[in-house]
Amino acid sequence: MPLPSDPATRPRRIPRRAGIGLRAPHYRRLLDELPDVGWLEVHSENYFGDGGQPLHYLERARAHYPLSLHGVGLSLGSAQPLDRGHLARLAALLRRFEPDLVSEHLSWGAVPGRHLNDLLPLPYTEEALAVTAAHVAEVQDALGRPILVENISSYLRFRHSTIGEAEFIAALAAQTGCGILLDVNNIHVSAANHGFDAAAYVEAIPVAAVREIHLAGFDRIGELLVDTHGTRVAPPVWALYRLALTRFGAVPTLIEWDTDLPELDVLLAEAATAERFMEAHRALAA
Amino acid sequence: MPSLPELQETFAAALLAPAPDGALPFVVADRIAPAERLAVYRHNVRHNFREALRAVYAVVDRLVGARFFDYAADRYTREHPSTSGDIHAFGARFADFLAAFAPAAGLPYLPDVARLEWAMHEVFHAAAPPPFPLERLAALPAAAHAALCFTPSPACRLLASRWPVHRLWALNQPGVAWDETFDLGAGGVTLLVRRSGFEVELEPLPGAEFALLDRLAGGQALAAALEAVGTSAPDFDLAAFLQRHLLTATLCDFSPG
Incomplete structure (x- = not known):
């Protein structure tokens, strides 16, 4: 068993810098070279095992970098009750690794007896808002802290939606006290897929609630943009990011990459680009 | 207008069923047809489950080939659905499934x-x-x-x-x-x-x-x-x-x- 990284000397607060999503193929190089990157984010469920290599490497990385835990499986928007076992494992992971940020998605993935293990879109209705808000409150009670909720990319909308997505997530934050993880790439993808104005979406998000921004790459498949996390951040997404910096300030920003994972250097270069935009924003704001 | 549980049950069924008909009336129709929009999710979900199984069962995949593996994985996913938000827990019964899977009978x-x-x-x-x-x-x-x-x-x-x-x-x-x-x-x-x-x-x-x-x-x-x-x-x-x-x-x- 690796010794836990010393809680007294662990870096805690996520700085107003760029971070990267840490994936298994990059463990060794990251630990060998300890590059100057502001912070790390991992998928919570990748560390739900009882032991072995993944937890060992996360312990070692945690000794050097502030951490964010990003969940993909809690299914906050499902009509059925939350999975208490899943929540308990997440709580145990928080006690062990003391992340500065904890996030989940504004989506659903489970129905009774079956999990789809995907981030599926909600109908934006008062009913869905009540269900999701109750689940967010339950998670925050169980974890003893606020979480961040992230807007997803979507490829369809439901006809009976009565609320805009940005207004829905703003209401969720207002009702539960949760923060918002604003995925700028997801806004771009969904705006293109549904024909809404990405800038107006950004303007509808409450400034004080945004604690983290995500950036990633998308692909075009037929008529639709698909959030593949498999390419560099696209120019229109960088442009939208600059707009977001103007509205929300230089909040911690993550480079996410999950498919066709490149060398670590590519992620670090993307993070450096994000930091240049943060610097430029600070210079303008000063 | 479907309730949230009705919508989610119908949508979940449409993702894995041979035809997604039941969910289509709930989807906004505009310049892109609802079926084309739903197809992205149907593809993503099938792909994710196939790849989750392939990550664990790499040798089975090599022995039967990718097309056969995908076919078996799709059948398995329908008959033994994932029940956890942790994808690493998916696939525990794949061996028993293969033992009863007629197309694999020639590979005892x-x-x-x-x-x-x-x-x-x-x-x-x-x-x-x-x-x-x-x-x-x-x-x-x-x-x-x-x-x-x-x-x-x-x-x-x-x-x-x-x-x-x-x-x-x-x-x-x-x-x-x-x-x-x-x-x-x-x-x-x-x-x-x-x-x-x-x-x-x-x-x-x-x-x-x-x-x-x-x-x-x-x-x-x-x-x-x-x-x-x-x-x-x-x-x-x-x-x-x-x-x-x-x-x-x-x-x-x-x-x-």
């Missing part, structure tokens, strides 16, 4: 290959065993040994097959050249699957050693297990057996029985 060793790969997956993510409490054992009088019950390591699995699945597994690793002398009918194997550091290792065990370990891991007391296995054979060395499996923590704790 396939379910045991899958059993081996699931055992390796579990061992990879298991807790490391604590060191065996040798001093506590040494403090017991010899008369107490017969009643001892042992606790197996969480990072060990025992697996018996009529087929040499450990060889089949090794020969199907990336970059390994096929061995022309390999004989699938050369006889079965009794295997200890264990973790050494962070690597999962396969160790063939002699039949008597495997049988005794299997009974001890199942909670049987030492004397009863020895009697059942019939290890009076002159080549079986109990002291060496215990020393090895206690020092390497295949058995990581005991109770006086």
